[in-house]
Amino acid sequence: MxxxxxxxxxxxxxxxxxxxxxxxxxxxxxxxxxxxxxxVEAPQDNPTTEAKVELGKKLYFDPRLSETGTVSCNTCHNIREGGDDGRPSSMGVHGRVGPRNAPTVWNSAFMSTQFWDGRADSLEEQAKGPLLAHPEMGMPSHDKVMERVKEVPGYRQAFNKVFDGENPVTIDNAVKAIAAFERTLITxxxxxxxxxxxxxxxxxxxxxxxxxxxxxxxxxxxxxxxxxxxxxxxxxxxxxxxxxxxxxxxxxxxxxxxxxxxxxxxxxxxxxxxxxxxxxxxxxxxxxxxxxxxxxxxxxxxxxxxxxxxxxxxxxxxxxxxxxxxxxxxSLTGEFPEITMPRLPSKPGETLVDGAAPAGGGGH
Amino acid sequence: MxxxxxxxxxxxxxxxxxxxxxxxxxxxxxxxxxxxxxxVEAPQDNPTTEAKVELGKKLYFDPRLSETGTVSCNTCHNIREGGDDGRPSSMGVHGRVGPRNAPTVWNSAFMSTQFWDGRADSLEEQAKGPLLAHPEMGMPSHDKVMERVKEVPGYRQAFNKVFDGENPVTIDNAVKAIAAFERTLITxxxxxxxxxxxxxxxxxxxxxxxxxxxxxxxxxxxxxxxxxxxxxxxxxxxxxxxxxxxxxxxxxxxxxxxxxxxxxxxxxxxxxxxxxxxxxxxxxxxxxxxxxxxxxxxxxxxxxxxxxxxxxxxxxxxxxxxxxxxxxxxSLTGEFPEITMPRLPSKPGETLVDGAAPAGGGGH
Known part of the structure; x- marks a missing residue:
């Protein structure tokens, strides 16, 4: 197709x-x-809906999906500018530096394959990679990612609204939502x-x-x-x-x-x-x-x-x-759609990301 | 006052x-x-205008104001959620961890003083700190910050539109714009x-x-x-x-x-x-x-x-x-204003942030 x-x-x-x-x-x-x-046409098993795009946008911008709570999809693929990060190669959790230049997320729906080496066929499959990549979001497993997501009532509600099934808060549904959002990033x-x-x-x-x-x-x-x-x-x-x-x-x-x-x-x-x-x-x-x-x-x-x-x-x-x-x-610079900032749902009154203890030096 | x-x-x-x-x-x-x-009332020497708020919003979200090009004001004061970063203390450039918990930027215009230790009297003065803080944005000097800003035609235009004077692209004007944006962050x-x-x-x-x-x-x-x-x-x-x-x-x-x-x-x-x-x-x-x-x-x-x-x-x-x-x-959780994502102006066809060379490991 x-x-x-x-x-x-x-x-x-x-x-x-x-x-x-x-x-x-x-x-x-x-x-x-x-x-x-x-x-762009969506795959048959992941039709684009407004609610799905909204959920995907939240996940795309959520740094809490990274080990340190500091790196989101948007960190390396910043849609506020070129859809990349302006660096030779990206800097992820703990200041780790990766091996390759971040490709733009803008118009990535038109790519025949994803990653520089084509190791993902679809936007859905691609979105699974950075979550676990050591120099990117550095999570130990997709299960650990989804454990965090499940702790957030607003996310549970959104997944239930968008996807069928008894336990829809799954990594496969998360990346479907992210991909649906990315399919709107066209210039x-x-x-x-x-x-x-x-x-x-x-x-x-x-x-x-x-x-x-x-x-x-x-x-x-x-x-x-x-x-x-x-x-x-x-x-x-x-x-x-x-x-x-x-x-x-x-x-x-x-x-x-x-x-x-x-x-x-x-x-x-x-x-x-x-x-x-x-x-x-x-x-x-x-x-x-x-x-x-x-x-x-x-x-x-x-x-x-x-x-x-x-x-x-x-x-x-x-x-x-x-x-x-x-x-x-x-002349290939296009029109960028106006995008409203997503509100990220919280785990009310509770810490979601276990961070390192404060260290010395100046700040805040 | x-x-x-x-x-x-x-x-x-x-x-x-x-x-x-x-x-x-x-x-x-x-x-x-x-x-x-x-x-909230603005100080007499920094009246709030729409164009100033727009410029401040861009600067607030611009990671290129940090040494590595990865940390913006919003990194530690994420307005998409609580206006903080959900961590015990923040993680800045190179994965450096600071000593204190990031205070929320939401309603910070109502604070009588800024920083935990009150070392800044105003939002304007506060905004100068994190740019240079070693574990935050880590820039060597405000001059170096503004050198980068000056390299971006869209920023030069915006500063000229918002501020008077022959060379308005100054750190004092930059923090005025950021503070003007922050004064809109009320819930x-x-x-x-x-x-x-x-x-x-x-x-x-x-x-x-x-x-x-x-x-x-x-x-x-x-x-x-x-x-x-x-x-x-x-x-x-x-x-x-x-x-x-x-x-x-x-x-x-x-x-x-x-x-x-x-x-x-x-x-x-x-x-x-x-x-x-x-x-x-x-x-x-x-x-x-x-x-x-x-x-x-x-x-x-x-x-x-x-x-x-x-x-x-x-x-x-x-x-x-x-x-x-x-x-x-x-019950103190308020209404968050809908905010449109800013578009960050670029230095067309040129690298703005000199980054580290790519390293090994997986990614992109």
Missing amino acids: ARAFRKNVVHGLMVAGAATGLLAAGPALAYDWQSLPES PNSPYDHYVEGKKDALTEQQVRGMKTFNQVGCTSCHSGAAFNGPQPSMPSGQGFFRKFPTFMDSKYVEKYNLAEDPGRYKVTKKEGDKHMFKVPTLRNVELTAPYFHNGAVESLSEAVRVMGKVQLNRDLSDKQVADIVAFLK | ARAFRKNVVHGLMVAGAATGLLAAGPALAYDWQSLPES PNSPYDHYVEGKKDALTEQQVRGMKTFNQVGCTSCHSGAAFNGPQPSMPSGQGFFRKFPTFMDSKYVEKYNLAEDPGRYKVTKKEGDKHMFKVPTLRNVELTAPYFHNGAVESLSEAVRVMGKVQLNRDLSDKQVADIVAFLK
Whole structure:
């Protein structure tokens, strides 16, 4: 089942190019530029409902689901900004630092697979991971997570309202709720979207040039589709879109940014062919998610574009090409929905998270 | 200047008691029960404006103001729940643990002084502390904080819109904005408030009994006023309401909960008379802010009431008295305003927080 549907598609930049007069027609430009849908289909076993989204939002923002009571989903995937944490790699409980850069949660519903190495097929499955990951939320087990949730009367009520069954406060239902909330995190109506839908003044001349260059040099061979993360709508569900990164290992950038250290999907499958294979990330809102790459080693978008040109396409992009592509990529920043802060239910008059004893030093 | 004004005052529980038929009239009950105002006066040099509150909200929620990019004001003063962090003491950057329990930010505008030891007179001054506190946000200097803020175009625009002057992106203006936002964090219309405003069925019989006991045994000698944190409206601004805690040092609870280790305000003034003096905290929403006391050593509200009875009033409260007072205290949970999530402005395509290099272990 394709999990996304198209809202609008302009076949070929030729049309756009002709209208702006900036672009020459040609086979290389007959590219299927797609705008971002405003919604995404939910899996059949987890239909989206308002109450479920509300519950999921609470859980998403609840730091009490972490060992220390300090780290929520939103800590590393901060939806108030780019849906990531702006760090090379995340910092979880006890100040522990993880191995990879936090991918954005915005538009994650359009990903063909989850995690950099695709070790989760769905948002539901993904949400189980960070709860137990040692450098993230660090809980000892999903049972311990749900024990805490069960101690909160407001959560018990919400689970009972949303899910069937006698004991609905389960980890499977918790991640269903979180995933339902995440499916609402979509940023349509970027300047790019307006442009491909026919509003020719939505992009600057430089952005249109960058769009053309982005396609001509080959970026679209991987960063295709509405979310610029691969031909996801036409793929079977659960089949991730992976690419080898870096492809051209002899680039100086590979050493400079330590790009070949992480074996990527090989860690999951142990198959030789999966060495250095990574999920192709979305480029939506990419200007908000520095630093870049699976290890967050590159601090600026322009350097990221330059590096990608070399290590993936074996091209030395000119300064102008880089600047144009960056300008185009900035047109992929969409409209962020207004979200009301959730109220987290409490365990009235009782401590929920057993914390460490106070230590010395200044504060409060 | 008194910073709060009263919305409504019922003089004497006698009135309430007479209406419910639960309470006997008597001198001990002629107590000035006050409801919580819905707003608070701003200082003359920091008038509240909508744009300032919006800017303050962004800064309040921005983890990039901390060294690691992971800790915001909201991390320890989580307004999505009790305005604290539910821990004995907070966990800041690098998993560092501080010495004292995070006070709630809800209704902090009604506090006569800020921090447990009253080392800040105003919300503005308070907001400067955690930015630099080693176990909290851990920044090396306010200049370094503002350097980051200045790198964000959206912040520069917002400061220019809100504040006068050629270079308005200053720490003094930043904390003014944060304080302006905090002055909106008020929770009126609790069952208690409705009760003292004349709605006699707003409290249960047990809660009315608890209210009477709360006054009779002496809790109101410190926890008075609209916010139950002292006679603040009649006090000169900047004059904190402190009390010695523990007062009765020979109680077994003092050792059990390590209540005498922290010298309180003495740390600030070095005056012998300030030993173990602490700001009297608000009891508004107290059911949401376990664990309790300056060191967060007591896990439940009922135990906190029992301990307070002994170490402050030298009384052995009965189980019934404790249960009644707890029931009453739960009536102090107010209405929380609906708050829209702020969008944090970014430094487009550039890294703002230099983070540590990725480490090993699972995640993302």
